[in-house]
Amino acid sequence: MIEPAAGLGIIETAVNRLNELTTAAEAIDGFLQQEKSFKDGELMLRAGLVSNTIYQPVAGVLGPSARLQFDRTRAVVDRIESPGLRLLGYLRMAAGVLSPQSNMPLARGGSPVY
Secondary structure, X not given: OOOHHHHHHHHHHHHHHHHHHHXXXXXXXXXXXXXXXXXXXXXXXXXXXXXXXXHHHHHXXXXXXXXXXXXXXXXXXHOOOOHHHXXXXXXXXXXXXXXXXXXXXXXXXXXXXX
């Protein structure tokens, strides 16, 4: 489990690479036989190799992070170029802020973790 602040720090430094990866993944996706991540040029957020291994874990950090550092988390999500992935980020932020804190796992220090 990663502390939200630490996870957000990792994502902050990796957003540019995430944007590059999205562009490259779309090009490579056409060669895959199964587990495609794009359909008609649009990122499928619930299916595909790239979505399941990269985007979903990244988005999962955003909810707990938004509860603790909303402005910083939003600044990170705003830098995501893919509209679908950016929307996923905003949705995860909203879920993190609106969900009862008791539903979030806690680290030893009592802060939520992902």
